[in-house]
Amino acid sequence: MRLLIIEDDRKTAALLTSTLSTVGGVVVWAKDGERGLNEARKGGFDALICDIMLPGVDGLSLVRTLRVEGVKTPVIMLSARGEVEQRVEGLDAGADDYLPKPFASSELLARLRSLMRRNAGQAVSTLKVADLTLDVASREVRRGGRRVDLSPRENLLLECLLRAEGSVVSRRDIISAVWEYDFDPGTNLVDVYVRRLRDKIDRDFTPALIQTVRCLGYALRLP
Amino acid sequence: MTLRRRILLYYSITLSLSLVIVGYWSWFEFNEQRNVVLRGGVEAALKESPLQETLEIIFYGGLPAILLGILGGGLLMRRALRPIEELTEALEKTDVSNLSNPVPRSGNGDELDRMTAVFNRMKERLGLSFTQAREFTLNASHELKTPLTVIHGTLEQMATHEQAAEVDRERAASLLEEVQRLSSIVGQLSFLARADAGLLPSAREPVALDDLVRDLAEETMILASGAEISVTLSECQPLSVSGDKMRLRQLLLNLADNAVKYNERSGSIEMTLVRQNDDAVFTITNTGMSLPVELRSRVFERFFRGDLAHNSAIEGSGLGLSIAKSIVEAHQGVICYEVLPDGRTQVVVTLPALLAQR
Incomplete structure (x- = not known):
């Protein structure tokens, strides 16, 4: 996976580079908008990760320019400014996703994964880990062949964890996928729901699939 | 003359x-x-x-x-x-909202006209310092976000680094918790700063408040089940308000979260949504320790946390109710906090209701 990072902050760029290399990404770093634009025009990238606040050409105009020129490389925008407005602005400019700072590395990886999946255009009909399956269309959940009844929220939570394919999903990503909240509810809503989901899919079965990753969130995978 | x-x-x-x-x-x-x-x-x-x-x-x-x-x-x-x-x-x-509108002057140069001019200049300076304070908070919270991202990411790598010693991973995880607390405070501050500057994205659409309140009651029941707190929605009249659905959800969840956090084991939470004249009135009442009289007027102050919160292990930054207040005010509403004679704590939110059309 070849990735272009357009970010003026050296340390953020270094962090992104090391995070992305853990999943086999080959990273090119451009430290301002102009260089970023030139690199992106050359093509050959699977995705662009671009900060909005950049010296010279800012992130929004950069994406707009690329889209006008017909460069279709998927773009994830990063920004420290206001959340909701900038998300709308970023997507309007032609970005594919938006990640507000501060973010966890796992969140960036999750977005990149879903971007790649969307681009590959593969629609899966069944999500599966070990003997746990979720039929995406009928919402039917089975563990070890036995049907498990889940509430709509629990069902969405399970889908969100399954789609991460074993990677950690942060509480913020769970909140936005399951509740569609754009704010931090400050409650332990996620933990309560994960507990309920565990009761239904893990309690009577081995091995337990839902794992708590301290501070970072939850993962659904074989231990 | x-x-x-x-x-x-x-x-x-x-x-x-x-x-x-x-x-x-x-x-x-x-x-x-x-x-x-x-x-x-x-x-x-x-x-x-x-x-x-x-x-x-x-x-x-x-x-x-x-x-x-x-x-x-x-x-x-x-x-x-x-x-x-x-x-x-x-x-x-004169208040914070109209500091930028000068008082009209007679222009005849008399003592009063001069006084008006002086007053207008004072208003201007006051407005400027308000703006500066606001912008400072806004910029400070923005500037903090990039370093927080770097610290968070680095600690994340340290906490999940498989070759590292268990004790180091433990330390990193503990620091990660603090960074997350810090990030959450910065996020809340940035929300408040944007609210103060009137920058909250405010969708103005009819929102069925009764639907939100019913969802909330259900969610609160789940949140409160761990402490065996009973949750009742004793009245829920069909009422709509004009506003931003997401922010109203945030407001309600925020109040419900407080009602759970500051409750006692086997306590209770009661919610009502009723029409009063032209207003939609939402009340949430909870059992549990109440604030001493002298502190009650300060609950909406930023970073205010009663002794209750400091003494116990309740998480929170003391910005929750300030955020609730700023959301209510962005919807032209009023929020108040009181302690009932039976010792229960009650928060009342009054929002201008839309005329019944449903």
């Missing part, structure tokens, strides 16, 4: 008018005296004593003059003080 000149002019006019009246009566008396002498000789004129003549002048000339003076003076005072009253009214209406 300047204030001083105006008062002087009115004063002179009143005095002159009084003088005219006194003069007219003196002339009248003297003229009568002359006619009497002409008609009946000196004897006839001597029938009225000088004292009597003087009294007549005082009575018919002096009294009306005094009356005129008092009336005129009263009128004069009222007219002279009117601009001061107007200025006082403008001063009374």
